[in-house]
Amino acid sequence: xxxxxxxxxxxxxxxxxxxxxxxxxxxxxxxxxxxxxxxxxxxxxxxxxxxxxxxxxxxxxxxxxxxxxxxxxxxxxxxxxxxxxxxxxxxxxxxxxxxxxxxxxxxxxxxxxxxxxxxxxxxxxxxxxxxxxxxxxxxxxxxxxxxxxxxxxxxxxxxxxxxxxxxxxxxxxxxxxxxxxxxxxxxxxxxxx
Amino acid sequence: xxxxxxxxxxxxxxxxxxxxxxxxxxxxxxxxxxxxxxxxxxxxxxxxxxxxxxxxxxxxxxxxxxxxxxxxxxxxxxxxxxxxxxxxxxxxxxxxxxxxxxxxxxxxxxxxxxxxxxxxxxxxxxxxxxxxxxxxxxxxxxxxxxxxxxxxxxxxxxxxxxxxxxxxxxxxxxxxxxxxxxxxxxxxxxxxx
DNA sequence: CGACACATGTAACACGTTACATGATTTG
DNA sequence: CAAATCATGTAACGTGTTACATGTGTCG
Numbered sequence: 001x002x003x004x005x006x007x008x009x010x011x012x013x014x015x016x017x018x019x020x021x022x023x024x025x026x027x028x029x030x031x032x033x034x035x036x037x038x039x040x041x042x043x044x045x046x047x048x049x050x051x052x053x054x055x056x057x058x059x060x061x062x063x064x065x066x067x068x069x070x071x072x073x074x075x076x077x078x079x080x081x082x083x084x085x086x087x088x089x090x091x092x093x094x095x096x097x098x099x100x101x102x103x104x105x106x107x108x109x110x111x112x113x114x115x116x117x118x119x120x121x122x123x124x125x126x127x128x129x130x131x132x133x134x135x136x137x138x139x140x141x142x143x144x145x146x147x148x149x150x151x152x153x154x155x156x157x158x159x160x161x162x163x164x165x166x167x168x169x170x171x172x173x174x175x176x177x178x179x180x181x182x183x184x185x186x187x188x189x190x191x192x193x
Numbered sequence: 194x195x196x197x198x199x200x201x202x203x204x205x206x207x208x209x210x211x212x213x214x215x216x217x218x219x220x221x222x223x224x225x226x227x228x229x230x231x232x233x234x235x236x237x238x239x240x241x242x243x244x245x246x247x248x249x250x251x252x253x254x255x256x257x258x259x260x261x262x263x264x265x266x267x268x269x270x271x272x273x274x275x276x277x278x279x280x281x282x283x284x285x286x287x288x289x290x291x292x293x294x295x296x297x298x299x300x301x302x303x304x305x306x307x308x309x310x311x312x313x314x315x316x317x318x319x320x321x322x323x324x325x326x327x328x329x330x331x332x333x334x335x336x337x338x339x340x341x342x343x344x345x346x347x348x349x350x351x352x353x354x355x356x357x358x359x360x361x362x363x364x365x366x367x368x369x370x371x372x373x374x375x376x377x378x379x380x381x382x383x384x385x386x
Numbered sequence: 387c388g389a390c391a392c393a394t395g396t397a398a399c400a401c402g403t404t405a406c407a408t409g410a411t412t413t414g
Numbered sequence: 415c416a417a418a419t420c421a422t423g424t425a426a427c428g429t430g431t432t433a434c435a436t437g438t439g440t441c442g
Contacts, residue, residue, distance in 0.1 A: 002286045003402070006293050013297060014371050019421050027369060028296040033284045036403065041423055046401080062410090064422070080300045083312035084287045086350075087320060087343050091226045091430095093195045094277045095342035099335045100199050103221040104206060107273045119276035127280060138369045141360065142292045148356050149288035150280050156349035157279075163341050167334065176220060176331045178206050179213070194429070212393050229431065234395055239429085255438090257394070284402095 003035065004043050005079045008068065011053055012076040017063040018044060030143025047072065094157065098164060105175040109168060117161050124154040196228065197236050198272045201261065204246055205269040210256040211237060223336025240265065287350065291357060298368040302361060310354050317347040 003025075010016065010024045018040045025035050044066055047053040052072030056065040068076065094116065101107040131147040134140050168174060196218075203209065203217045211233045218228050237259055240246040245265030249258040261269065287309065294300040324340040327333050361367060 001401070002284050002289050006289060009293050009297060009300075010371075013299065016371065017421080018423085020372070023372065027372070029289060029292050033282075033289070036405095037421080038405080038423075039401095039403065042402085045423095062421080080290070080294050080297070080305065081308070083305070083309040084290060085312065085316070086287065087316040087347060089226075091195050092339075092342055092346070094279065095339045096195050096199060096222060096226070097273070097277065098342075099222050099338050100202050101273050102338060103331055103335050104202060104273070106206065107202075112273065112276070115274070116276040119278065123278070123280040138296055138364075138367050141364045141367050142296050144360060145292050145295060145357055146285075146288045148360070149285055149291075149353050152349040152353040152356070153285070153346070154280060156345040160342050160345040163345070164338055167337060167341070171331075171334045174331050174334050178203075178209065179216065179220075196430070210393080211395085229433095230393080231395075231433080232429095232431065235430085238395095255393080 003039065004047065005076070007040070007043055008047060008052060008072055008076045009080055011066060011068040012073050015056060015065040015067040017059070017065050020063075021066075027139055028142055030139065030146050032143065032146045102164075102168060102174045103176045105177060109174075110165070113161050113165055113168075117158065120154050120157045120161070124151065124158070127151050127154060196232065197240065198269070200233070200236055201240060201245060201265055201269045202273055204259060204261040205266050208249060208258040208260040210252070210258050213256075214259075220332055221335055223332065223339050225336065225339045295357075295361060295367045296369045298370065302367075303358070306354050306358055306361075310351065313347050313350045313354070317344065317351070320344050320347060 006025055006029075007021055010021060010028070016024065019037065021040050021044075022035050022037055044053060048055060048066075051069060052075060053066045053068050056067050058064055098109065098112065098116075101112050102109045127147055127150050131144065131151065134144050134147070199218055199222075200214055203214060203221070209217065212230065214233050214237075215228055215230050218233075237246060241248060241259075244262060245268060246259045246261050249260050251257055291302065291305065291309075294305050295302045320340055320343050324337060324344065327337050327340070
């Protein structure tokens with residue numbers, strides 16, 4: 001939902017045309033997550049379908065401008081005011097993978113943790129280096145904010161990996177075999193045969 | 194891709210039927226992210242389409258067992274061995290929102306940060322409480338791992354919010370107006386008119 | 387009996403992502 | 415002229431998610 005909402009928030013500042021919207025999105029996110037142009041038009045169509053934006057007449061220059069509707073403006077502001085709830089709901093791929101790996105008899109979790117640690121450390125170093133060479137001005141600020149977020153995330157990841165290693169060490173038997181179909185007379189759909 | 198890969202990894206332990214797969218997934222992730230049963234069958238069909246699993250004959254009990262193929266096994270093991278690359282590519286909704294909010298003239302970033310801080314603090318407290326009352330055994334370990342991950346994430350989020358607040362304070366003019374269409378003769382598609 | 391857990395599946399949709407087609411205009 | 419940029423759009427696909435239909439077996 002992030003792309004959709006971001007575009008809506010930008011359109012709440014005033015009418016834009018598609019190509020312009022991409023530039024705005026990039027500027028305001030420090031060009032961190034480049035957006036395929038096609039997705040803009042795609043998303044605009046969906047926003048129009050939902051009555052959140054409306055297509056305006058074509059510019060004398062040929063630009064197709066889009067304007068936010070009242071409903072769209074309300075949604076944009078609601079989005080900007082509301083915090084994101086991330087703890088619940090959103091599946092974390094790394095935690096998921098590690099938990100699955102830890103409970104699988106065959107998987108070598110220690111190695112996975114090691115590999116992940118290397119990866120995360122490398123990523124962190126890269127991010128720190130990039131954050132050092134940040135430009136000034138509002139666009140630099142946007143980029144700095146995003147980089148800070150990623151740095152904080154990477155650091156947390158590394159700390160968590162240490163913690164996970166400790167836990168696994170204290171917990172010798174973490175593997176779970178597949179639960180076999182119970183021997184007791186089963187319940188549920190029986191064989192058609 | 195997480196659900197798909199997880200199911201594949203579980204199937205790499207031996208044949209399972211759909212309903213069983215959900216139970217396995219839940220056990221191994223500490224029941225943190227409940228999975229709609231329908232999605233299992235859905236995903237199994239897609240895995241079959243991709244040649245990673247194969248449908249076997251129906252059990253004498255009526256269970257529809259699925260078996261992993263060689264290609265599937267290879268993919269499962271590759272997934273379990275490889276670290277996740279998260280820094281790049283994955284868009285972070287909170288960072289995105291905050292960056293957009295910070296660069297929008299109308300948005301009140303300070304309030305958003307405050308609201309987010311409350312939300313994150315509350316979530317963190319909830320997570321810590323839950324982590325305290327963790328059961329024993331392998332399933333408890335899985336849950337603990339996932340909770341630790343969420344806790345680390347929430348802590349990082351709070352730290353980052355503080356950092357963001359500092360940055361914004363040092364950076365008085367963070368708002369960016371919409372970039373108007375340049376006055377210079379435009380390039381690109383002209384008006385049809 | 388009725389409620390609930392077991393069990394399988396289908397259909398539709400959401401968002402995100404990419405590849406492609408098309409065309410004008412500027413610039414080297 | 416050729417290449418790059420600006421600009422709009424279409425078509426297809428991927429995963430995740432939910433709602434619904436269907437049916438059996440157990441348990442109180």
